[in-house]
Amino acid sequence: MASNVPIEKIRNIGISAHIDSGKTTLSERILFYTGKIHEIHEVRGKDGVGAVMDSMDLEREKGITIQSAATYAMWGDYNINLIDTPGHVDFTIEVERALRVLDGAILVLCSVSGVQSQSITVDRQMKRYKVPRIAFINKMDRSGANYDRVAAQLKEKLGHHAVKLQYPIGAEDRFQGLIDLLSMKAFYFDGENGENIREEAIPADMLDEAKLRRDEMIEGIANVDDELGEAFLMDPASITEAQLRAAVRRATIALKMTPVMCGSAYKNKGVQLLLNAVCSYLPNPKEATNEALDQKNNEAKVILESDPAKPFVGLAFKLEDGRYGQLTYMRIYQGKVSKGDFIINQVNQKKVKVPRIVRMHASEMHDVNDATAGDIVALFGIECASGDTFTDGTVNYTMTSMFVPDAVISLAVTPKNRDTLANFSKALNRFHKEDPTFRVRRDEESAQTIISGMGELHLEIYIERMKREYNCEVVAGKPQVAYRETISQKGEFAYTHKKQTGGSGQFARVCGYVEPLPSDAVQQYEFVDDIVGGSIPREFIPACDKGFQEAVKKGSLIGFPVVGLRVVINDGAFHAVDSSEMAFKTAAIMGFREGYAAAKPVILEPIMKVEVTAPEDFQGSVVGQLNQRRGTILETGTAEGYVTAVAEVPLNTMFGYSTDLRSATQGKGEFTMEFAKYMPVPRNEAEALMAQYKEKQAAEQAARK
Structure with missing residues (x-):
């Protein structure tokens, strides 16, 4: 062994x-x-x-x-x-x-x-x-x-x-x-x-x-x-x-x-x-530097040593739903763990017992009694999420988290038969737990289940797995691109929220402006408090920030999140009796809409970096197809009878591309794509998207009546 x-x-x-x-x-x-x-x-x-x-x-x-x-x-x-x-x-x-x-x-x-x-x-x-x-x-x-x-x-x-x-x-x-x-x-x-x-x-x-x-x-x-x-x-x-x-x-x-x-x-x-x-x-586990964060000491960095005598620290890096329940892949960084030990999940401080340790050989398992620092093993019967750290309880360390990219494409999915609803939600729960890039949410307005992921193939595979592993056939809607909205100039607002009903009313006034953030900014939203002289009392400032944060979740052009902007408040007014947190939150939401409309908002779409390889004879049709899809060719090169074209293409135009490419190159063309950046949508397209959004809203209002 x-x-x-x-x-x-x-x-x-x-x-x-x-x-x-x-x-x-x-x-x-x-x-x-x-x-x-x-x-x-x-x-x-x-x-x-x-x-x-x-x-x-x-x-x-x-x-x-x-x-x-x-x-x-x-x-x-x-x-x-x-x-x-x-x-x-x-x-x-x-x-x-x-x-x-x-x-x-x-x-x-x-x-x-x-x-x-x-x-x-x-x-x-x-x-x-x-x-x-x-x-x-x-x-x-x-x-x-x-x-x-x-x-x-x-x-x-x-x-x-x-x-x-x-x-x-x-x-x-x-x-x-x-x-x-x-x-x-x-x-x-x-x-x-x-x-x-x-x-x-x-x-x-x-x-x-x-x-x-x-x-x-x-x-x-x-x-x-x-x-x-x-x-x-x-x-x-x-x-x-x-x-x-x-x-x-x-x-x-x-x-x-x-x-x-x-x-x-x-x-x-x-x-x-x-x-x-x-x-x-290549290094042995002792020669690699592994760092953890000490939660008791203000997240100070601690170097973990691959020493079996030190306190146990392990990272659950991948989950799989096996025939016998959840299988948790764990890398052991320090100390050792044996069958029957109690270990503590650092995320929720839950104590769990280790019932079984196995070494994996693809889908086969080989039982072992213990595992020490440097090993990669799988544990059975431990409830946790991908990326949780476990220790023996004597130390309070967590490993640094993984980088998880944002999803770029969404689909609305519903099960074909009502009877398979339980399996449908079971499958979604499991996939979401196993794969942090697979996201599931419920759209309240359309009452649909929306799944998002890294590309068409990613979602296709999960739909296929639902059918095979959970016996649940799924109907998928048209893929939805993750658009964003932003502003192109400064826009000012001065909004007074007044409401007088019996008893005390509501009063709040918020003034300021919104402006675009520099293109290299890390944060997508920034709030600046420039209030002087107490025109808005301190205790109501967080309520204003909350209001703005809620407002940026849904832009007014097509209802997608607003990114890349700074909101500054520099003046306002309050009433000793009628002002409340609620009133300022509402004033901030309405004030933001006013400033947003004045700041020339634009719609952004995800642009993908696409690399196509095909035999040289098909160079014309490959480049032509990319141009048709509003692609910008960055470079083309030929080597060993193959042409490689690299282009930036809007994701919205890439649906069905694999079929078109195959038929244009007699099945010999291949392509890969990954997310590159967000760019403004051309005017005619933006108008079409906005008209579509208005229609949808009108239909929803009519349905409510």
């Missing part, structure tokens, strides 16, 4: 990359070589079994990864905890939560396409959590494979200090093996599944090139590692392989360099050397 491995020999790693770079194929090979599985199945293989890590039926059918799957394997005497993450931007939270708890990662790049839009997103996430990584250039057997070009792109597009540790022997259909520049040996992978590694001298015709590349590599490492730098200046010829390996490890863990390796997972070449590199260069 893997739990008796010393902490120095544990590696927690993730595999992440752009869609279709071969992440799941690579994890399948890793499991095969480490003896976890005894035969290899392809992601879209003819045998229909599908890869082990894609354990959901939907993943096997679509040939994509939806949920990150966790597993563990032994490579020599190292225990590797591995998480295979999705590539689609719609499942970005799966990558986010995996990187949050990992110590190191493998960034997989395709040797033909190189650094693509999703690679940039994943790289940004790795930088956010300071995760050291090894770059693996996959698919070296494909036509158009170019190792050097992709390694150069790591520098240009991602700003990495990339150092090549290997040199491929041949490329495309002549790709035979690898030269390891550290040991100056050639490696070939024989046998049906590349399991027999043959080590030979470097072919004579490649020796000079290999020597040149080795010098280049040493210089690259010496630039970022002082110790090797000194040895390099003294006598470059005397540098040993052991010195080099130690320097690569130091520089990788310090995030100063990215080692670059290559191979072909599909053709079973180079995976074992990558596993060796994971053990040699």
